[in-house]
Amino acid sequence: MMTSLLFRAMDAKAGVFLAILLTVIILVPAANLLLPESHPLHVPTYAVTLMGKYLTYALLALSVDLVWGFCGILSLGHAAFFALGGYAMGMYLMRQIGTRGVYGDPVLPDFMVFLNWQELPWYWYGFDMFWFAALMVLLAPGVLAFVFGWFAFRSRVTGVYLSIITQALTYALLLAFFRNDMGFGGNNGLTDFKDILGFDVQADTTRAGLFAASGIALGLCFLICKIITKSKLGKVLVAVRDAESRTRFLGYRVEHYKLFVWTISAMMAGIAGALYVPQVGIINPGEFAPANSIEVVIWVAVGGRATLVGPVIGAVLVNFAKTWFTAALPDVWLFALGALFVVVTLFLPKGIVGAVGQGWSALAARRKSTSKVKAGSDDPPGSAPAVPVSESGPPKSRMPAPDPQPAE
Amino acid sequence: MYLLRRLAIAIGLFLCCTAPGLHPALAQDGLEALRPLVNELAKGKFKETEQQVAALVATGDPAVAPALEALGAGDLFFRKSDGAVFIAEKAGKGYALTDPLTLEPAGEAGRREVSKIKVNNRLRRTIRAALGSLTLMAPDPDVRRAAAEAIFKAKDPDSIEALDAALAQETDPRVQTVMEQARAAAVLNSDLDDSVKLNAIQTLEDKASREALSVLIGAQATASGAVLDAATTAIERINKSLAMWDAAQNVWYGVSLGSVLLLAAIGLAITFGVMGVINMAHGEMVMIGAYVTFVVQELIRSSAPGLFDYSLFIALPLAFLTAGAIGIGIERGVIRFLYGRPLETLLATWGISLILQQAVRSIFGPTNREVGNPEWMSGAFELGHMTITYNRMWIVLFAILVFAGLILVLKKTPFGLYTRAVTQNRRMAASMGIRTPWIDALTFGLGSGIAGIAGVALSQIDNVSPNLGQGYIIDSFMVVVFGGVGNLWGTLVGAMTLGIVNKFLEPYAGAVLGKILVLVFIILFIQKRPRGLFALKGRAVEA
Numbered sequence: 001m002m003t004s005l006l007f008r009a010m011d012a013k014a015g016v017f018l019a020i021l022l023t024v025i026i027l028v029p030a031a032n033l034l035l036p037e038s039h040p041l042h043v044p045t046y047a048v049t050l051m052g053k054y055l056t057y058a059l060l061a062l063s064v065d066l067v068w069g070f071c072g073i074l075s076l077g078h079a080a081f082f083a084l085g086g087y088a089m090g091m092y093l094m095r096q097i098g099t100r101g102v103y104g105d106p107v108l109p110d111f112m113v114f115l116n117w118q119e120l121p122w123y124w125y126g127f128d129m130f131w132f133a134a135l136m137v138l139l140a141p142g143v144l145a146f147v148f149g150w151f152a153f154r155s156r157v158t159g160v161y162l163s164i165i166t167q168a169l170t171y172a173l174l175l176a177f178f179r180n181d182m183g184f185g186g187n188n189g190l191t192d193f194k195d196i197l198g199f200d201v202q203a204d205t206t207r208a209g210l211f212a213a214s215g216i217a218l219g220l221c222f223l224i225c226k227i228i229t230k231s232k233l234g235k236v237l238v239a240v241r242d243a244e245s246r247t248r249f250l251g252y253r254v255e256h257y258k259l260f261v262w263t264i265s266a267m268m269a270g271i272a273g274a275l276y277v278p279q280v281g282i283i284n285p286g287e288f289a290p291a292n293s294i295e296v297v298i299w300v301a302v303g304g305r306a307t308l309v310g311p312v313i314g315a316v317l318v319n320f321a322k323t324w325f326t327a328a329l330p331d332v333w334l335f336a337l338g339a340l341f342v343v344v345t346l347f348l349p350k351g352i353v354g355a356v357g358q359g360w361s362a363l364a365a366r367r368k369s370t371s372k373v374k375a376g377s378d379d380p381p382g383s384a385p386a387v388p389v390s391e392s393g394p395p396k397s398r399m400p401a402p403d404p405q406p407a408e
Numbered sequence: 409m410y411l412l413r414r415l416a417i418a419i420g421l422f423l424c425c426t427a428p429g430l431h432p433a434l435a436q437d438g439l440e441a442l443r444p445l446v447n448e449l450a451k452g453k454f455k456e457t458e459q460q461v462a463a464l465v466a467t468g469d470p471a472v473a474p475a476l477e478a479l480g481a482g483d484l485f486f487r488k489s490d491g492a493v494f495i496a497e498k499a500g501k502g503y504a505l506t507d508p509l510t511l512e513p514a515g516e517a518g519r520r521e522v523s524k525i526k527v528n529n530r531l532r533r534t535i536r537a538a539l540g541s542l543t544l545m546a547p548d549p550d551v552r553r554a555a556a557e558a559i560f561k562a563k564d565p566d567s568i569e570a571l572d573a574a575l576a577q578e579t580d581p582r583v584q585t586v587m588e589q590a591r592a593a594a595v596l597n598s599d600l601d602d603s604v605k606l607n608a609i610q611t612l613e614d615k616a617s618r619e620a621l622s623v624l625i626g627a628q629a630t631a632s633g634a635v636l637d638a639a640t641t642a643i644e645r646i647n648k649s650l651a652m653w654d655a656a657q658n659v660w661y662g663v664s665l666g667s668v669l670l671l672a673a674i675g676l677a678i679t680f681g682v683m684g685v686i687n688m689a690h691g692e693m694v695m696i697g698a699y700v701t702f703v704v705q706e707l708i709r710s711s712a713p714g715l716f717d718y719s720l721f722i723a724l725p726l727a728f729l730t731a732g733a734i735g736i737g738i739e740r741g742v743i744r745f746l747y748g749r750p751l752e753t754l755l756a757t758w759g760i761s762l763i764l765q766q767a768v769r770s771i772f773g774p775t776n777r778e779v780g781n782p783e784w785m786s787g788a789f790e791l792g793h794m795t796i797t798y799n800r801m802w803i804v805l806f807a808i809l810v811f812a813g814l815i816l817v818l819k820k821t822p823f824g825l826y827t828r829a830v831t832q833n834r835r836m837a838a839s840m841g842i843r844t845p846w847i848d849a850l851t852f853g854l855g856s857g858i859a860g861i862a863g864v865a866l867s868q869i870d871n872v873s874p875n876l877g878q879g880y881i882i883d884s885f886m887v888v889v890f891g892g893v894g895n896l897w898g899t900l901v902g903a904m905t906l907g908i909v910n911k912f913l914e915p916y917a918g919a920v921l922g923k924i925l926v927l928v929f930i931i932l933f934i935q936k937r938p939r940g941l942f943a944l945k946g947r948a949v950e951a
Contacts, residue, residue, distance in 0.1 A: 074751045148931075155935040160686050160750045164885050165931050171882050172927035175920050290882065294688075294758050301755060334766035341759020345752040346745055 006223070008230050017309050018219055024051075025215035029208035045204050049279050050323065052211035054316045056276040059218045061299040061311035063268035066225050068297065069306030070234065071261050072241030074159075076293045077166030078269050080173050081141035083287035085270025087177075088140050090190035090283040091124060092133030093201070097194045110192070111185045121183045130197060137274040138267045145266030146259065153255035153262070158244065167290045174288035189284025196278050207279070214275045218312070221268045225308050228261065237261055238306075298337070301344045304351025313352060442467060446475050446508055447493050450486035454528055461531070465538040473542055475508035480535040484508065485522040496522060544574035544587070553583045560590035560619065563626075565598035589615050596627040605635045613642040616649040617793060653793040658911050664800045666907025667807035668869070670900060671862035673884035673891075674814065675855035677899040680888055682831045682851045685743055686754040689761035690884065691877025692768075693735060693856045697727035697863020698872045699768060702777045717782040720864060727860035734764075735856025739849045747848075761877070769874040779867040799868050806865050810858065811900060817854075818896070827851055886930050892940025901941060906930075 028051060031043040060082050067073040094109040103113040107120055126132040148169060152162060180186035199206040228234050239247045240254050248254045277283045286292075296315075303314025318340070325333035348355055445467065448460045461479070464472045478484040478495040485496040485503065494514055496503035503522055505514040527535070543555035552574070559567045571591040578584045592608035609627075612620040621643060628639045676690045701723040708715050708722075715722070738760055746753045781799060788797040818824035829837040830847050838844045863876070870876060883906075891902025906926060913922035934940075 068751075074754070151932070151935045155938055157934055157938045160684075160754065161889060161934060161938060163751065163754065164686075164889055165934050167882060168886060168927045168931055172924045172931075175924050175927075179920055291878075294755070297755060298759075331766070331770060334762045334769075338759040338762030338764075338766065341762070342742055342756050345756040345759075346742065349752065 048211050052214045052279045055214035056272045058312040058315040059272035061315035063265040065300045065311040067265045071237045074163045075166045076163045077170035079292040080170035081266040081269035082273035084141045085137045085273030086277040086283040088136040089274035089277045091127040093193040095128040137270050141266040141270035145263045149259045149262040153258045177285035191282040304353035307353040310351045310353035450491050484525045549580045556587040556590045560593050563593045563597040568594050593623045609638045616646045621646045657794045662908030662911035666904035667804045670807045670903035672880040673887035675858035676884045677888045679855035681893045688758040691881035692761045692764040693731040693859035694863040695877035696731050697860035698867035700727040701864045701867040723864045727864045728857040731860025732853040732857030736853040739852035765874045776871040776873045779872050892942035895942040898942030
């Protein structure tokens with residue numbers, strides 16, 4: 001059963017993607033740890049951390065793609081799940097500091113001593129154990145998403161209304177986590193971490209390990225997404241996206257499907273947050289900002305909705321651009337990001353991957369009609385996302401952008 | 409201590425009634441006429457001083473009050489060389505001199521250059537009584553009122569007689585009530601008969617202010633028998649009435665916040681209602697309106713400072729036109745290609761909002777810019793026990809005006825008719841010959857323009873920075889979603905409800921938690937009524 005699911009989920013594109021990801025996971029830490037610093041191919045530690053951060057962003061984008069691309073739920077609040085996962089991990093890391101904090105209290109984190117708290121609040125119990133924290137990384141966003149989705153989907157809140165209340169959700173959490181008496185460090189959040197699972201978070205090896213872990217998590221979640229979308233369940237999800245009322249009339253319990261995929265997606269976002277925190281070394285309420293959630297959506301849109309590979313590419317590309325712009329031309333970055341939003345929605349509705357796939361199938365169709373040679377695709381031209389690219393390597397080679405798409 | 413406080417009050421009074429702008433020339437002349445009389449104080453012994461004090465009081469001019477206060481407190485000195493009189497204060501080895509009439513610093517003097525004007529207890533009493541009648545019977549009602557309030561705070565039993573005398577000839581009803589209450593406070597603090605005290609309690613109960621409450625609580629501690637009972641019931645009644653006033657004040661704050669929300673959300677309601685377009689750049693239109701105000705004020709400051717009080721009236725049409733033009737530009741340039749794809753529109757307008765923010769940041773800098781309040785918008789007035797600031801009041805009125813204007817435009821003009829037709833059934837409207845793309849563009853321009861003039865109003869109460877709009881966008885969405893799309897009344901009710909609920913939660917839950925509760929409430933509310941309070945019905949819903 002499992003293997004057959006897996007088998008069905010794997011197509012050539014997924015295989016190429018996973019192969020590339022695996023190469024990166026192995027090569028980058030190796031180039032960091034094994035090569036001497038003078039070597040031209042040596043990857044400095046800060047770059048490893050940076051790329052690790054990109055991978056967690058990619059995982060977040062993947063989770064948004066699962067709900068938006070395949071189920072039509074545009075979430076403007078996924079940063080909330082990301083940050084909740086991050087806070088769960090941050091709490092574990094805080095408890096690991098122990099007596100090495102500024103105040104040296106064995107149980108209470110520094111900010112609680114500072115605020116004159118006498119004992120640990122009940123919701124901090126258990127976070128000294130990694131397995132508990134790991135469970136919470138999944139459960140905290142999962143339960144929130146389940147409860148929220150239970151109410152939202154059952155009463156058929158859809159479209160922009162849903163987007164706006166997801167935004168309200170993350171905004172409410174943002175305000176809540178800013179409060180000192182919430183017991184999550186208030187404005188400053190959680191920081192000054194020392195070690196994770198006994199390893200020093202600052203050490204090169206730990207950083208490489210975290211990078212690899214992010215990559216592996218991304219690969220596994222990618223597989224899960226692939227399995228979900230290729231299964232019958234995935235077909236229903238797409239039907240919900242394209243014609244929700246019709247699907248309901250056909251007898252499917254639309255809200256159950258939505259709730260399932262919504263919760264899974266929130267958990268993935270939580271994992272991304274949990275891997276993000278030890279790499280950047282801080283989690284604060286700023287992560288809940290609604291603007292962050294919207295930015296995630298643009299990563300997905302740039303890469304291509306409903307492609308699964310696209311969001312990963314989009315997240316890495318946009319964040320690489322952000323890193324570069326904010327260092328070299330800080331004033332231009334918001335112009336560039338804003339223009340990206342506009343250009344992608346106007347001219348690239350299917351994103352980079354979609355456009356490339358479309359260009360490829362258009363090319364294939366032309367070759368078929370001119371040389372009568374049977375081309376590799378039997379999809380009609382224009383059906384972008386699922387075009388196999390078995391014969392010509394990864395779909396990342398640049399192709400001429402197609403014309404603007406008409407409205408769906 | 410007591411005398412010092414009286415001195416401070418008297419000086420305050422003095423500054424009030426001779427403040428520049430009232431009648432400076434007159435005041436100055438009057439002061440110089442008084443100077444020989446004041447300087448007389450330096451001469452003679454106690455008996456002469458008493459006569460001189462009486463002569464000063466006879467002028468009936470409150471300007472002599474500081475000199476008399478200083479005399480009573482032993483701070484009045486005269487210079488040996490020329491006999492001029494000063495209020496002196498120890499400074500280092502010598503004294504810092506203050507002119508007793510103008511109250512301006514008059515240099516310093518060595519310890520031996522000046523000499524104190526001596527007073528005895530009898531003289532002090534005379535001075536105190538004289539001061540009371542001087543200020544309580546001053547020609548200016550504000551001075552009399554302030555004097556009575558000072559007595560009310562001091563609760564000095566000695567001033568009962570002076571108050572009685574003043575009450576006998578008081579004509580201004582406002583001053584009269586203050587005097588009566590001051591008398592009541594003084595009576596409660598004295599050892600007069602219980603029946604007199606009961607009357608006094610009744611008077612205080614009628615005033616029902618916080619000060620009256622504290623006087624009564626003070627009296628409760630010392631009183632016994634019938635007075636104690638009366639005081640206790642009076643305190644209860646006052647507490648009740650104060651609670652009512654608190655509620656009224658909260659409602660006012662809520663209405664004030666609600667009208668801010670209304671201003672910010674009403675443009676959004678139009679674009680969202682008519683076109684189903686989520687305009688994430690709406691907050692930036694508000695921000696642009698605020699910056700237009702800033703630019704207008706800068707131009708006025710540099711070229712025509714006299715027009716400053718009218719700056720907002722000049723800024724209003726300009727802000728409307730600027731924001732409206734940008735709105736139409738956005739609609740023609742981006743949004744019209746995205747009709748039928750609301751989620752994409754949301755993303756594209758978010759991108760536009762980033763660009764606009766960064767553009768403003770590049771032009772005007774990232775820091776807050778100073779936008780001034782015109783004269784008629786600063787200050788506050790009191791209504792019962794509520795304080796109402798003028799800028800809030802004008803913004804409430806302005807919001808109502810804008811709302812009424814929009815309703816008029818939508819109900820009474822051809823443009824409004826077309827807009828409503830497009831809102832209700834776009835295709836049918838198109839087949840009736842309405843050029844829906846034009847209506848879309850104009851509606852978007854109208855919505856953005858309204859946001860622009862909202863920015864002019866908000867520039868008066870908020871920081872004008874590139875992030876101004878960001879602060880309002882989520883709140884405005886909440887208002888629109890709560891009120892229901894395509895119905896301006898829904899937006900009004902939504903804004904006012906959210907404003908008032910927010911302000912009522914604040915005292916109990918704190919500002920932040922109150923806001924969180926409101927957000928959670930809206931999230932739950934949307935579950936119950938997914939399309940808001942006043943939802944459109946019929947086919948329009950499916951569009």
